[in-house]
Amino acid sequence: MSKRVLVIDDEKAVQKSFILALEDTGYHIDTVRSGEEGIEKIKFDRYDIIFLDLKMPGLDGVATLRELRQIDRDVPIYIITAFHVEFLDKLKNATKDGIDFEIIDKPIGSDQILSLTRGVLEGAMDHSPRSEQNV
């Protein structure tokens, strides 16, 4: 059974970036355009990794994160955002509440998407998102 990837982002370019970057991996990639849709998805399907945008119409990224964690406490969630300052407090609070997540600043290239996803899904975690950011 192939690994499942969920991308929650209202930007088509972002969704497509993930699809293109991961085309050869054989992972099943689902893309949704909002937090609500993402939540619906996770209710019925199990995912191995979730990429979550912060600024979206409807439910924002953090709220979605909290909902997702209600359903699945363990799935690695990577918040990929173009601009996270306005959500900083919410994220901090989420951290304080013990909600686990990682942050990756947009834009990220295909190799980063590939290595990150592979690393998470195949257990090769040598490349942490934060250190990646700091290169």
Place this chain on the structure above:
Amino acid sequence: MADTDKTKEQFTNKQEEMLQQVAVLEASQAKHDQHKTRMWEAEEYLKSYIESAPDGVYINDLNGTFLYGNKKAEEIIGYAREELLGKSFLKLKLLPPKHLIKAAKLMALNSIGKRTGPDEFELIVKGGGRKWVEITAAPIKQDGKTMVLGFVRDVTERKKDKEIEKQYVDDQAFLSKTATELVFLSLEDDIYTFIAENLRKLVGNCTVIVNSFSEKSGNFTLQSIAGAGRRINALTRVLGKHPIGMTIPIDNRVKPDITSGVLNKVPGGLYELSFGALPKPICHNIEKLLSLGDTHAIAFSWKGYLYGSAAILMHRGNIIRNPHAVRTFVNQVSIALQRRQAEQELKQAHDELEMRVKERTRELEKANEAIKESERKYRLITDNTADFIAMTTFEGVYVYLSPSHKRLGYTESDLLGKNALQIMHDDDRKRLLPLLAKYAGMKIKGLFGLKNESFSQTVSYRFPDKWGNWHYFESTGSIVDAIDGKGLNILFITRDITERKQVEEKLESAAQEWRITFDSITTPVSIHDKNFRLIRANRAFAETFHINLKELNGRPCYKLIHGTDEPMVGCPLAKTLATGLPATAEFFEPQLGIYLNVSSSPVFGEDSQVLSCVHIASDITKRKQTEDTLRFLTAKSERMSAMSTLAAGVAHELNNPMMGILNLIQYCLKHTSEDDLRYPVLQDSEREAKRCADIVKNLMSFSLSGQEGEVEYEKQRVAIIIDRVIKLLSYRTEREHVTVTCHVAEELPEIWIKTNAIQQVVLNIVDNALDALAGCPKKEIYIEAQPEGEFAKILFCDSGCGIAPETQERIFEPFFTTKPVGQGTGLGLSVSRNIVNEHGGSITCESTPGTGAKFKMLLPIHTRRKEEKQDEQASPGD
């Protein structure tokens, strides 16, 4: 008189003769007793003798009944012998009642055999007439019966003469007495009553009415009535209600006649009176009086003046006893009246004089009192005045000193006769000498009677007290008459103004202090009057507005300062003058090229009207510049804030498509053979896309500065920060051809910082360095970072013109900038220092002009608190 004496002598002789005859008769009687016969003969002889005797001879018994009377007796008594004989003298009423007792006494003597007489009796003769007789009586015995033989001699003539003589003597005595009394009669006594009473004494039992005459009114006024008794009622009936107040008008025509007493000859029914005549109107009244008795009128006149009149009302039958005496008395009275009138006039004159004297005396007393009062006042003033009052000669020698000089320790003898000029301060003497000369000039004028040209002058000088302390004196001198009235002196009224002088000095020094203070105020302060004219201004004012305060020429301030013909629009001074309220305004003064903040406050006069204005003009050019800078900064900050927001939005918006572009390129690259000509083009595209992503990322990180208050410290590598800044500024360094070299020591660990804040500091310093390099031939920036003890030391060096030592410290002050307005914020370095200080580090400038600037920044490597905190948070993530 000679006749009278002769008669008297004869009488006396006769009397003696008769006495001898009586003696003979007595002898004969005795002889008769002895010789009866002879007696008859003798009796017959005697009878015939008696019968023809010159004296009346009568015989009566002891009852008074006549038994015999000779011829002479008949003659004397007036009764015939037949009427007498057998009748008593009582029955015949021969004697008036007053003689009856006397007669009885004599008869009693006769009855006991004694002789009486001669005694004088008044006989009432037949027909009521009166005769004075002298009676000698002797008792005779006939037929055993005692009878009285009386001899009666008519002595009426003699008596009359005697009476006249006596009356004359009495009148003389009376007149001399009344004359004396008249002489001593005081003015207060009623002379008319006196006249009335004394006239009555002269004329006997009568009523005397006395009138006074007034030349002025021509009226007789009834003054007094004497002896009226019961008649007063009758008089009242005749003369009117009040006889004493009665006036009788008199015709001026007849007045001379009254006074001359010749009116009895004036025709027209005048009454002839005893002593002259009266005119008809008077006589008319007197006529009325006639019914009361015989009336006589007398006028008191003397030397042609009529003084009054008297009307004498007598009982019928009475006659004026002695007209001569009456006339004399009237004359006396006239004289007395004249004298009295003269006296009265004199008294009046005297009284008037006395009154005038009294008045004058009173006036004098008043004047005296006034003088005394004034003297007392002056004395009071001079004795008690705090001022010193002194009089000197024109040479300055003291001639009078008020007691107040004692307060200076001097007694009169200390100063009197001394020259004031010699006592006063030497310097002042020299100064005052010419003044004294002036006074001397006045004195000379005074001698020519020009004293009235008053001359007084106030002078001040120093004068020692007795203890040698100097007093400041202020004297006013004026030329006055000398005390002794001889010549002129100078009166000095002197006030001790030492205290005032001290106060003045203090005031002066206070004013000086104020002036200095006023002048040392660096803000231009000025005081203007209602017409905008400068009353006063401090030095700063003069300097700021380039005005010579001595050459104001009454020009209004707007003319002086702004060069305009009327106050500027919005001039606060004009506002204050118009409203009386303080006002402020700020404006640019183009003439001087400065900004001014002008405030004006009103100064009110006693009538609550604005008297003047205090005008404070501050040069606020610098503040204005600062404000401009601030405004610029604010604008910039706002702009940056807006930019931040925009950048954030843009970044967000760009990042998504950027991610798309990057991934799409990478996808294409992946599916393109490296031999393909398109492969390097795609590689270029990928690189440019990544560069775009970097630019956006950097843009974001800087736009976020200032919003990072809540950003926590984090561990960061210095190299990354420097790299970012260089990247951010790369477009500028490349454009301006600046070489940026960076060397970060490898052993420098990550340090705890607020990345964005430090990033901004680095940006600032490098940005400044770039500014400093503009125009420099050598354009190099060298950045070096290495550990130094507990700190990470980061050095920024440039090859610019350097920073002057005096500016080096100031560059960290807020708003200090060396850049043209609008180009530099002046905040950069001060904010940088704040940030670094907040980190516990420091930032300093080391620079020598010509060799470029060197900024040294020290940041602590470890901040334990932060580190610990961060460690706790960081550990799970690691």
